[in-house]
Amino acid sequence: MQPALGLAAFCVKMEIKMKIRNNKNKQRGAAAIEYAILAAAMSLIMLNFLGDDGDLTKAINETYEEVINRLESVQNKG
Numbered sequence: 001m002q003p004a005l006g007l008a009a010f011c012v013k014m015e016i017k018m019k020i021r022n023n024k025n026k027q028r029g030a031a032a033i034e035y036a037i038l039a040a041a042m043s044l045i046m047l048n049f050l051g052d053d054g055d056l057t058k059a060i061n062e063t064y065e066e067v068i069n070r071l072e073s074v075q076n077k078g
Contacts, residue, residue: 036067 043060050056 040064040067
């Protein structure tokens, strides 16, 4: 009976490790989204100060749209 208990304990231990690993991956994903939101907010602030007719503004707008599109595609997959 002892080996079966050892196997059960091993399975529980592995399940806990998998849950911890999955939680870390979720936290990384959340951090990436937070950074994307910060980048978008910073670009809008820069856009406000630099005007809306320069090359930098066009690059920021294109990048902002790309971030939005990628976030929407990830959201649609989930």
